Amino acid sequence: MAKPLAGIRILDFTWLGAGAKGPRHLAAYGAEVIRIEWKGKLDFLRYGPPFYRLPGEPEPPSSAGWDIRRAPSLNRAASFQNVNAGKLGISLNMHDPRGRELFRRLVPTADVVTDNFTATTLEDWGLGYEELCKLRPDIIRVQSPGFGRLGPKHTYRSYGPIAAAVSGLTHMSGLPDRLPCGWGFSYLDVVAPWYICLAVMAALHVRKRTGRGQYIDLSQVGPGFLHSGTAILDYSAHGEIYQRTGNRAFGRANAIAPHNAYRCKGYDRWITIACLTEEHWAALKAIMGHPAWAEDERFATAASRFAHQDTLDAHIEAWTRTQERYALMHQLQAAGIPAGVCQDARDRCEQDPQLRARGFFAEVDHSEVGRHLVEGVPAIWSRTQPHPEGPIQRGAPCYGEDNRRIYRDLLGLSDAEIDHLAAENVI
């Protein structure tokens, strides 16, 4: 059954963490994504550990930094495989005019051009939007530099944590009496790719109706503002400046307690519990064995529990410390109480039966590594199920893996011409 974006071709310059997953989502929906890379400035995800190891191979040296000399090959990096699953891959030297000419020949065959280079990179190559339109009038052009193309800060550079800092999202994460701790990963490097994907699909919808292409300029920071909840509105309406609350409920929203992470038996083992209703609280008291402290009038209503959270949390944690986290979660859930173990990556891979039941870990094929698992998609569809293997039914591309398929089969170059261009460092 044809996937949603079957027949759509995307010329994809997105790289690193921030952009490259956007087209990966489009590939999962069925688009043919051609990832364009050049060894002269390689995507550092290709040489960052950990690396896939084939049976019988020695352990790769552990790397103190991201050192290309220590990578076993350019096609073994776990991060790259996950981010770029489902894409075709070609090598192309855009710094060489012959390389740019090859790209110009590809544009008329493609629907979309994406990149997340610094803001004027493609323009500097003579491939700004107006130029692309000459090659294909209805081209859809999405660029995603850190701060966007329009505006005085377009020269600023960004990585995910920088975008998160500017958007206010970093400030919103942490304990109230300490500096923010931020996120433990680059949240906007995951979010911005969703918006690249949304932008491309939105433009495809407009093109379907009107025949027109689109230019879309997406900064990494923009979606961050949409993700700041009521903070901006609260400031606008009341002059209220957002205050962190750690794991506690955001009191300006609702006085809810218990609502926190509680220590469990063992080293660094935690569970979250959220009693959203009086029924949840009653059920929790029963599971705790109706301790006398819980009948204190301070804990009789949500508002009062919220006001006395320090004491409440200390009591609860004295009990949870004696409990094994997963057993406790099952017991609480059986009683209808929202509760979730704080899972780390090992837990999620090995101890989350729901992810496995839902097929969250998707298997893909790879030319060098063989079959392996990558992150799947969040939904089960009744007809045209997306899958990270994309239309080519494969994982991430090896470097230059699809050169013949694109340069020979699509553009019509002969094998000899291709070999010559490679020798000349054009591809």
Added chain:
Amino acid sequence: MTATDSIQPAPSGADQAADLLPLRGIRVLELADRRGEFCGRLLAGLGAEVIKIEPPGGASSRRIGPFYQGEPYPDRSLFFWQYNLGKQGITLDLTRPAGQDLLKRLVASADVLLESFRPGYLESLGLGYNQIGHPRLVWLAMTEFGQTGPYRDWQANDLVQLALGGQMMVAGYPPGENGWDTPPIAPQMEQSEHIAGDQAAMDILAALYERYTSGLGQYIDFSVHSAVNACTENHLAWYLVGQKVASRGGMANPPVAKDGIPIQTMPPLFPGEWERTAEMLAQDEDLRYVLDPAFADPVKRMEAAQAERIQAAYHTWVSRRHSEDIFREAQGRGVVWAPIRRPHDSLTDEHFVMRGNFAEVEHPELGRRFTYAASPWVAPTMPWRVGPRAPLLGEHNHAVYSALGLDEAAIADLKAQGVI
């Protein structure tokens, strides 16, 4: 669309025709509480007609604060305003046969149905996909854990999702001398709703695009738990391949500027970045030691003694300057740093204002406008629809039900019976 709509002005003053809204002509019925509202908000921004169907007493999200001037009324919830910007609102009691009949009639006219009821609920009312769906309908059912699996009937909220999803175990402060004395931290403000909403909107756009070819809709069983687990960058790949378990505390202890705002720095990732950073720090006489060739080697820089001296230089240099001056200076030199702003700080940043990231929306009954996060991107010929403000309770009952063919008397009768 009412007079209080505002189409986000395109920066280049280009064509603003409503025909260029991506989801122009698409009707979305939203039967969702806080779990699905952000998705609906995005669809409204993309130009769909989003009709939010609430129980006659109002959606539960109307009872979530903060409230305008502290007044906890259904039309005063800033939470409801934020997540329901751009939608129409009608009321309907799905437990009544008359209400169920109206829903079926509304569904017949809809392109998308977005709902977040627990698994089995709508079916129990005879209102499930297999019962009232039609071939062209895209039905996205958003649940905490999906329609299947051992956790299917489990309870969750944002905190629980971020715990199970892996975000908490990698966010927090470094351990103390005696181990972990602070807990894993959940990043705040309903992030699981945003994470799920973004991906659900993607699925809906893709399914609608597929419909052009096949003429058919489909049922999308969407799990928030899966969506959130797809949001820890490459941590799962690191474990699957290298048994590496990402941990928390790595981003703590930022340098703090003179005005009390901490600064987000980055480890130099590309050639030249360290050199530019060192040159910037070396403006201060007592920090010129960073120019020592010993610091030039990226591997040596990560050794404990060197790393400590570099951090000390960062902290000292930053503490002497104002955060926004640091932002300008560093970026001007190609040093990729930024202030850790509060969410509202960018409201006065000309760059983001120019890009249409914020918009004022009229609330006529309050005689005021408020600022909302608006367009996520700049697209000169594909406007993002901003506003109108979230619907008052039942605001569009008359418009929507009379369009179905009900006359004044019928609508009044349904209201009297509590069906709407």
